[in-house]
Amino acid sequence: MRFEVGEGIDIIGDIHACFDEFLLLLKKLGYQQNKKGYFNHPNGRKLVSLGDVMSRGPKSIESMTFFLEHVEAGLAYMIDSNHGWKIARWLDGRNVQLRHGDENVAEEFKQFEEKYGTNKTKDLKAKLKKLLMDAPSHYIFTEKGKEKLVCTHAGIKDEYIGKENNKIKNFCRYGDVAGMDEKGKPIRRNWFEKHDNKLLIVWGHDPKPEPLIINNTINIDQGVVFGGKLTCFRYPEKQFIFVEAMKNYSGKNDLNNPLYKYETH
Numbered sequence: 001m002r003f004e005v006g007e008g009i010d011i012i013g014d015i016h017a018c019f020d021e022f023l024l025l026l027k028k029l030g031y032q033q034n035k036k037g038y039f040n041h042p043n044g045r046k047l048v049s050l051g052d053v054m055s056r057g058p059k060s061i062e063s064m065t066f067f068l069e070h071v072e073a074g075l076a077y078m079i080d081s082n083h084g085w086k087i088a089r090w091l092d093g094r095n096v097q098l099r100h101g102d103e104n105v106a107e108e109f110k111q112f113e114e115k116y117g118t119n120k121t122k123d124l125k126a127k128l129k130k131l132l133m134d135a136p137s138h139y140i141f142t143e144k145g146k147e148k149l150v151c152t153h154a155g156i157k158d159e160y161i162g163k164e165n166n167k168i169k170n171f172c173r174y175g176d177v178a179g180m181d182e183k184g185k186p187i188r189r190n191w192f193e194k195h196d197n198k199l200l201i202v203w204g205h206d207p208k209p210e211p212l213i214i215n216n217t218i219n220i221d222q223g224v225v226f227g228g229k230l231t232c233f234r235y236p237e238k239q240f241i242f243v244e245a246m247k248n249y250s251g252k253n254d255l256n257n258p259l260y261k262y263e264t265h
């Protein structure tokens with residue numbers, strides 16, 4: 001899970017199947033599609049996804065396939081996430097309930113199968129299952145061998161950094177969740193308040209209208225699928241680049257939209 005920053009990395013927040021916005025962001029970042037279909041950066045930069053590339057939005061299969069191909073080609077990294085883990089188990093044939101936009105993925109596969117047939121669908125499902133199952137809970141990026149940056153989905157404790165087990169995987173997928181409230185929504189503890197070392201932690205999962213910078217941690221999920229924006233954080237430049245959502249794809253409006261609580265009413 002340790003990699004050199006190299007020519008630079010572009011860390012992307014939760015895409016949630018907003019593939020059109022993602023392609024616009026790649027263009028804005030200077031990536032160019034080559035003849036084989038891969039998106040390359042002329043300076044050799046690499047992409048890092050904070051997970052939740054699928055579900056809720058309209059183009060889960062295209063988003064997942066993008067990372068399947070680009071991770072395989074060594075052009076991108078993708079970490080584990082709560083929706084990613086749910087879809088991985090569903091692809092593995094386990095008995096899981098598809099909710100919170102995961103049902104859209106099943107619907108897309110149904111249409112995919114009608115269009116491309118059973119064999120092609122089975123083949124893609126097996127490849128995506130492996131991609132999602134193999135995704136690590138976090139990455140550590142180094143500069144000249146020195147640890148600088150951690151990328152994770154929902155959060156991490158300082159003592160978990162550089163280690164991997166089921167407890168750590170769960171924490172990184174869901175964050176520090178202290179049960180559910182009366183509406184069935186997770187009660188989230190602010191793990192980042194306890195972060196206390198020099199590593200910069202970049203995370204997503206919990207949509208906020210602007211990047212939240214606290215204690216050397218940065219949240220870059222700006223809720224593109226909820227009508228917010230898709231964020232890239234460039235490292236080592238420490239620069240934000242955004243693409244606005246073309247629409248609110250989530251079907252959630254008003255009180256159910258997680259960005260609502262930040263709006264002025």
Ligand SMILES: [Mn+2]
Pocket residue numbers: 014052081082083153154204205206
């Ligand atoms: Mn998430």
